Amino acid sequence: MPYIRLSIMKPRRGEEARVEELLRKLDQAVAASPGCQVTYLMRPHDESGEIARLAIYDSEEAAEHAANDTHIMALRSEIHLCVEPGHIERAFFTI
Template identity: 85%
Template sequence: MKPRRGEEARCEELLRKLDEAAAAHAGCQVHYLMRPHDDSGEIARLAIYDSEESAERTANDTHIMALRSEIHLLVEPGHTERAFFTI
């Protein structure tokens, strides 16, 4: 995602809170906040869970959903959240 101009610090703060909240949920194995080495201004979040069910439980938590909603308002249009599962 790319934060809107002037919202970079707030977006990163909320992503850190989201990361901490997700890490506290059962099944979250590891989590990362990442930036590329270029000057794009993008930031990414990756969390790995024990199972799809654990990930879904976390994603549907009201606190997690509230943080994601706040973050969505701070990023450039076109941002989508995606989930990947093993095949």
């Protein structure tokens, strides 16, 4: 049963390019993780400045394995320092 992780964040002013760079690195690392089916980086049509990352995994276990990788954890830590507080991190199961 596929497992989906969705992150929506807004870079701090002046950190837009850095956040995009870090998200691209994170996206590449996650995509190379066993059990990751596909990943996407996305922007909305509006001018909110938000950026989103979607990853689809074979299972929750595959997603957890990727999330606990030290390189991925380091990238996520860097991202958290460059984005506005209150970003969204959600996970979904297919039904």
